[in-house]
Amino acid sequence: GENVEQHPSTLSVQEGDSAVIKCTYSDSASNYFPWYKQELGKGPQLIIDIRSNVGEKKDQRIAVTLNKTAKHFSLHITETQPEDSAVYFCAATSGGGADGLTFGKGTHLIIQP
Amino acid sequence: DAGITQSPRHKVTETGTPVTLRCHQTENHRYMYWYRQDPGHGLRLIHYSYGVKDTDKGEVSDGYSVSRSKTEDFLLTLESATSSQTSVYFCAITTRPGTGGGEQFFGPGTRLTVL
Numbered sequence: 261g262e263n264v265e266q267h268p269s270t271l272s273v274q275e276g277d278s279a280v281i282k283c284t285y286s287d288s289a290s291n292y293f294p295w296y297k298q299e300l301g302k303g304p305q306l307i308i309d310i311r312s313n314v315g316e317k318k319d320q321r322i323a324v325t326l327n328k329t330a331k332h333f334s335l336h337i338t339e340t341q342p343e344d345s346a347v348y349f350c351a352a353t354s355g356g357g358a359d360g361l362t363f364g365k366g367t368h369l370i371i372q373p
Numbered sequence: 374d375a376g377i378t379q380s381p382r383h384k385v386t387e388t389g390t391p392v393t394l395r396c397h398q399t400e401n402h403r404y405m406y407w408y409r410q411d412p413g414h415g416l417r418l419i420h421y422s423y424g425v426k427d428t429d430k431g432e433v434s435d436g437y438s439v440s441r442s443k444t445e446d447f448l449l450t451l452e453s454a455t456s457s458q459t460s461v462y463f464c465a466i467t468t469r470p471g472t473g474g475g476e477q478f479f480g481p482g483t484r485l486t487v488l
Binding site: 261266292294296302303304305306309349353358359360361362363364365366 | 404406408413414415416417418421423429431432463467475476477478479480481482
């Protein structure tokens, strides 16, 4: 089955700087890669996703890149703000995710004022 | 929140007792999922359902059963709870399963403690 590795487990950046979180996956059949943000005491919230036919996707201050050959994808957050502090999870799935997502173990992003 | 509610939100129980968690959705989605979240493990799929009375196992299904008698409700049962099942349980739905879809949306979670 799919295995997703996520790094780093904790990331501390200064407010206004950029943050990058990286994930690798093992199943070459995976074709959908979402990113979730989870705040304390809440459920994960989908913030951006990318499909295997696209190399990069941007939405305001966040972007995701995908390298299918190397089987890795990354989340980029620019101009970080205090409200970006949270735990971020990457995930992967094939076939449109009907049979569930495989998640990385999460990155705790800390924005230092 | 994609119209997903979970009940109870918090539960403390004792080892060996049965526990049922409920996920309720209001938007008639066909696919529903149960995940558990533990420190250092991310979220792991327990069971999922692709329609009324149609369910399948996920990565960590041992010790859990599910039922779906109505589109809107997906129940997760721990027949005899163990301390290793202390966790936060999340329900999710997919709005567009299949190629081109896949977005999953999560409920608020149930924190279960087994003493």
